[in-house]
Amino acid sequence: MIGITAYGAYYPRGRLSKKAIADANAWFDAGLNAHAKGERAFCNWDEDTITMGIEAARDCLSSLPNPELSNLYFASTTFPFLDRQNSVLVSEALNLDSGVRTMDIAASQRVATSALIALLEAGHSKPGLLIASEHRKAKAGSRSEMLWGDGAAAVTVGSDDVLAEFICAETAAVDFVDHYRGEDSSFDYDWEERWIRDEGFMKIVPSVIESLLSKANVEAGDIAHFVIPTDQARTPGALAKQLGIPVKAIVDNGISTLGIAGAAQPLLLLANALEKAYPGELILVTGFGQGCDAILLRATQEVSTYRPVRGFSRAAEHRREETNYNKFMSFNNLVERDIGKRGEADKQTYLSGYNRRKDLLTGFIGGKCTECGTVQIPREKYCVNPDCHALDSQDDYCFSARKGTVKTWTADRLTFDWNPPAYFGMVQFDNGAKLMMDFTEVEEGGIDSGSKVSFHFRIKQFDTQRGFRKYFWKAVIS
Amino acid sequence: MAEGIKDKVVILGMGCSKFGERWESSPSDLMVEAFEECIADAGIEKDQIDAAWFGAGIDSFNVGASAMPLSIALRLNYIPVTKVENMCATGTEAFRGAVYAVASGACDIALALGVEKLKDTGYGGLPQRSRGVENDMYWPNLSAPGAFAQLAAGYQAKHKLNKKDLKRAMAHVSVKSHANGAKNPKAHLQREITEEQAMNAPFIAEPIGLFDCCGVSDGSACAIVTTPEIAKRLGKENIVSVKALQLAVSNGTEASHRSWDGSYLKTTRIASQRAYNEAGVKNPKQEITMTEVHDCFSITELVTMEDLQLSKEGGAVKDILDGTFDADGSNPCQIDGGLKCFGHPIGASGLRMIYENYLQFQGRAGARQLPDPKLGLNHNLGGFPHQNICSISIIGPYG
Numbered sequence: 001m002i003g004i005t006a007y008g009a010y011y012p013r014g015r016l017s018k019k020a021i022a023d024a025n026a027w028f029d030a031g032l033n034a035h036a037k038g039e040r041a042f043c044n045w046d047e048d049t050i051t052m053g054i055e056a057a058r059d060c061l062s063s064l065p066n067p068e069l070s071n072l073y074f075a076s077t078t079f080p081f082l083d084r085q086n087s088v089l090v091s092e093a094l095n096l097d098s099g100v101r102t103m104d105i106a107a108s109q110r111v112a113t114s115a116l117i118a119l120l121e122a123g124h125s126k127p128g129l130l131i132a133s134e135h136r137k138a139k140a141g142s143r144s145e146m147l148w149g150d151g152a153a154a155v156t157v158g159s160d161d162v163l164a165e166f167i168c169a170e171t172a173a174v175d176f177v178d179h180y181r182g183e184d185s186s187f188d189y190d191w192e193e194r195w196i197r198d199e200g201f202m203k204i205v206p207s208v209i210e211s212l213l214s215k216a217n218v219e220a221g222d223i224a225h226f227v228i229p230t231d232q233a234r235t236p237g238a239l240a241k242q243l244g245i246p247v248k249a250i251v252d253n254g255i256s257t258l259g260i261a262g263a264a265q266p267l268l269l270l271a272n273a274l275e276k277a278y279p280g281e282l283i284l285v286t287g288f289g290q291g292c293d294a295i296l297l298r299a300t301q302e303v304s305t306y307r308p309v310r311g312f313s314r315a316a317e318h319r320r321e322e323t324n325y326n327k328f329m330s331f332n333n334l335v336e337r338d339i340g341k342r343g344e345a346d347k348q349t350y351l352s353g354y355n356r357r358k359d360l361l362t363g364f365i366g367g368k369c370t371e372c373g374t375v376q377i378p379r380e381k382y383c384v385n386p387d388c389h390a391l392d393s394q395d396d397y398c399f400s401a402r403k404g405t406v407k408t409w410t411a412d413r414l415t416f417d418w419n420p421p422a423y424f425g426m427v428q429f430d431n432g433a434k435l436m437m438d439f440t441e442v443e444e445g446g447i448d449s450g451s452k453v454s455f456h457f458r459i460k461q462f463d464t465q466r467g468f469r470k471y472f473w474k475a476v477i478s
Numbered sequence: 479m480a481e482g483i484k485d486k487v488v489i490l491g492m493g494c495s496k497f498g499e500r501w502e503s504s505p506s507d508l509m510v511e512a513f514e515e516c517i518a519d520a521g522i523e524k525d526q527i528d529a530a531w532f533g534a535g536i537d538s539f540n541v542g543a544s545a546m547p548l549s550i551a552l553r554l555n556y557i558p559v560t561k562v563e564n565m566c567a568t569g570t571e572a573f574r575g576a577v578y579a580v581a582s583g584a585c586d587i588a589l590a591l592g593v594e595k596l597k598d599t600g601y602g603g604l605p606q607r608s609r610g611v612e613n614d615m616y617w618p619n620l621s622a623p624g625a626f627a628q629l630a631a632g633y634q635a636k637h638k639l640n641k642k643d644l645k646r647a648m649a650h651v652s653v654k655s656h657a658n659g660a661k662n663p664k665a666h667l668q669r670e671i672t673e674e675q676a677m678n679a680p681f682i683a684e685p686i687g688l689f690d691c692c693g694v695s696d697g698s699a700c701a702i703v704t705t706p707e708i709a710k711r712l713g714k715e716n717i718v719s720v721k722a723l724q725l726a727v728s729n730g731t732e733a734s735h736r737s738w739d740g741s742y743l744k745t746t747r748i749a750s751q752r753a754y755n756e757a758g759v760k761n762p763k764q765e766i767t768m769t770e771v772h773d774c775f776s777i778t779e780l781v782t783m784e785d786l787q788l789s790k791e792g793g794a795v796k797d798i799l800d801g802t803f804d805a806d807g808s809n810p811c812q813i814d815g816g817l818k819c820f821g822h823p824i825g826a827s828g829l830r831m832i833y834e835n836y837l838q839f840q841g842r843a844g845a846r847q848l849p850d851p852k853l854g855l856n857h858n859l860g861g862f863p864h865q866n867i868c869s870i871s872i873i874g875p876y877g
Contacts, residue, residue, distance in 0.1 A: 341601040346608075353611040361615055376734050378616070384734045408631035408740045412624030412683040414603050421683075424618035425628055426864060432736050436628075436864055438618045449635040460615070472616045 002120055003162035003297060004155050005127055008059025009271040009312040011151045011258055012047050013441055015039040015319045016328050018146055018256070024325040025141030032146060038256030039321065041149035043135050045331045045418035046440055046459040049078045050086055051471070052152035052264075053133035054093050054457045058400075060129070060154035061094065062309040067156070071101045071128035073119065075111040077181070077263050078135045079104060080469060089471075090131065092362045093457045095398055109229070112153075112266045113287030117295060119157040120166040127158030134262035139187050140334050147231040149259020153267035153312075163274055163306050164283055164297035170212035174291040176200050193232060201235050201288060202242065208292040209243055209284065216296050220244035224281035225273035227251045229265035230288065245284070258316060272312040277303050320443065330418070342416040347463040349470050359396070364455065364473045366433060367394025375431040399455065403430045404475060406451040409439065427453060427475050440474040452478040482756035486581045488709045488719045488876050490702045491520025494833045497697035497820045498666040505534075505541045505595045506551035508698035512826075513552055513591060520702040521712060527702065528585035529558040533572030533592035535565060535824030539605045540595050548591055565860025566772060567725065567869035568592060569699065569828025574723050574869070576703050586708055591700035592830075594823030603694060604822075623683040623691055623775060625862035630685050630777040632740025632863070637792045645685055647795040648776035649676035652689045652818055654804050655773060659815025661845040666695040667819040676776075690776040695821025699829035701836075706876055718839045719876035721853065722756035724749045728865040743778075743859060745868035746785035750857070753870040754787075759853065762787045766872075767852040768838060769809065770831035772859040773816045779803075782857060783811070805846065813838070813846050824860075828869060831856035835873040 022036035074087035087102040112132035119128040133152035138144035179190035226249040277299040359365040366377025372388040409425030423439040453475035460472040493516030532548035541547035545559035569592035576588035659665040679688035726749035732738040773779035803811035814834040835854035853874040860867040
């Protein structure tokens with residue numbers, strides 16, 4: 001039996017009030033008031049498609065302590081790097097074996113379902129990991145800004161402990177250009193919503209699903225979970241009705257709570273469905289974009305006992321309300337902010353130096369002294385223990401899953417930070433090591449000596465002059 | 479066991495520029511200003527200087543690299559000049575180089591000069607700069623106040639203090655230094671402040687507020703050193719001598735090993751004890767009459783009082799509030815106004831501190847003259863609480 005064997009989800013904690021968007025922009029487009037209910041998920045300044053993807057993958061792999069993976073597929077239309085395989089960076093941050101076959105899959109809103117079909121049909125001997133993550137940029141005051149959100153999800157595909165068995169899949173490849181983003185653009189260009197519904201969704205999706213159900217010999221009325229990602233609120237209902245799928249089977253797109261997470265949306269909704277599914281239930285997952293993918297799955301007994309550390313519901317519930325639209329604009333580079341002269345300092349990454357320290361910077365690898373047992377980060381040639389100082393005595397030791405405690409901290413208002421004040425301080429790890437490091441997502445009054453922290457891969461700095469960004473691990477108050 | 483530097487080298491002359499926002503002055507102008515006072519005080523000709531040590535902390539915002547800027551500014555006669563840089567200990571390092579050269583017998587007379595031009599950045603605070611190719615990739619982008627605020631957090635947690643009590647003692651540190659600086663015409667800031675002003679100023683890096691921070695200034699200071707015999711031969715009176723010169727440099731233990739709890743400065747404890755041994759000081763509290771310590775931030779001075787054994791561990795808050803380190807206290811600290819009022823032109827600060835010792839022991843400190851100074855201790859701390867360089871010099875009357 002081949003199918004989904006694990007899943008995980010991640011939404012950034014920030015939730016921008018849609019009223020804040022409307023209040024700032026309705027002077028230009030009063031129509032935005034019609035969407036001004038609820039909120040949308042948005043990345044902190046130090047989050048992007050890669051960092052969210054890693055969070056989703058860590059959640060997914062939380063049930064597989066020592067995963068031996070065949071593949072890592074990373075799906076998105078918003079990769080930070082166009083020529084530097086993003087999935088390799090993800091793999092190294094997850095400390096996966098370098099023999100894992102990595103691949104970035106891009107350029108369509110159905111990229112995640114296409115990649116999922118590829119894994120399900122490949123029959124690899126070892127599980128494959130699929131991550132979908134999206135951080136789409138929308139123009140200020142646009143309908144897209146209102147309806148979209150940022151997020152990521154991950155699943156593993158394999159044959160052991162299957163949660164949802166793969167039954168079959170169907171695809172129609174149709175160059176239906178409801179929107180596009182050219183190589184020179186930061187933003188999508190789209191066409192009229194009603195035309196996309198009538199000529200796109202309502203014509204392309206039904207034929208694929210009908211073909212799929214026919215192939216699987218399944219009645220539409222037996223579908224218990226219908227994943228149909230779209231930012232059109234009424235289209236899923238119209239499709240369900242036309243196809244005879246129970247309306248209650250529609251997995252909520254969360255337009256007014258989280259926003260549509262683009263290429264990640266099919267996997268996020270699948271994670272949601274798997275969290276709710278009972279054994280034996282049928283799950284229909286679709287992806288729409290230049291045609292349509294449809295995948296039919298059946299939940300197994302395993303689904304009722306499996307729970308990732310976070311999962312979809314907790315990711316959705318973990319939120320921090322934001323009503324400052326200006327902050328959202330800054331975080332998404334929609335406004336040229338005066339960042340002060342300290343922000344002008346050169347941020348060049350010296351790639352040879354980066355390469356030397358990649359185990360620390362990406363893998364959060366320190367050392368454990370084989371002579372005295374002292375765990376330390378960063379790892380230097382000599383052991384840091386004043387009573388040891390042994391040379392070349394340290395084995396690799398990964399810190400990313402450790403817990404820590406804040407020893408000292410401050411909120412620095414002098415130094416440059418994209419979201420001042422900059423919080424940083426000395427962290428004591430539960431294994432005895434220490435490191436002066438950045439804190440992120442700190443709320444005023446929410447940190448003190450003794451606060452507990454966990455560690456997360458985040459953007460460290462942008463080098464806007466050269467189009468590069470550095471990443472490192474930061475501490476987040478638990 | 480080495481016998482140390484005590485009384486082997488004496489100060490022949492010293493000079494110090496006016497510190498401040500010297501918009502009109504180049505680094506060369508500042509160097510010449512300090513040097514002209516110094517060489518006149520020494521009563522020698524420039525050609526009698528055998529070698530020079532030049533301290534400048536941040537090349538890129540200052541004079542550029544190498545020893546040439548000093549040689550060019552002073553038109554030195556192709557003598558050996560060595561450039562030194564050791565963060566905030568740079569000035570003392572230049573002095574150490576010159577003193578050791580004389581002590582070795584390689585030179586009869588040596589010059590140490592430090593300079594820093596901090597106000598050409600276009601913004602307040604110390605210049606934003608690289609910490610090195612690899613460090614920049616994972617260190618927090620910490621400012622100096624942000625780094626030293628960690629010391630306040632560590633000290634507060636260790637001694638279970640409430641924030642307000644600690645902040646009040648920090649405020650008193652600054653109030654005291656401003657009161658002293660108001661009597662010093664060479665200080666950058668010459669205005670008294672109140673405890674309430676210091677307590678209520680906006681945070682720069684919690685709990686460090688505006689008045690907990692030292693100034694940011696341009697300045698230069700220099701010393702000409704020689705042997706006691708030459709000084710006497712040249713007719714020098716009230717000879718001031720070097721009693722100890724020590725340096726301790728972090729090796730990563732504080733930053734990466736659990737044995738350091740973040741509440742004190744390990745290097746200061748080590749360097750000061752070595753300096754006391756070198757100078758033959760048995761009871762610092764009684765024997766050290768004056769201290770010029772590295773009050774980059776008020777919390778640094780507070781903690782340093784304990785690390786120098788002038789307060790017992792955990793006792794600095796009370797001692798400070800009791801006025802122990804005020805101008806009329808038992809152990810006056812920053813009698814010239816300190817970094818707080820002089821600012822911290824990095825290459826110059828260590829020499830500026832020694833300059834104040836020198837004036838006090840020569841009885842030339844004017845309105846701030848201490849009645850009967852015996853020994854002066856100068857302390858610099860370069861870097862951050864969790865990894866730093868500490869320099870200690872002890873100065874006193876020769877013999």
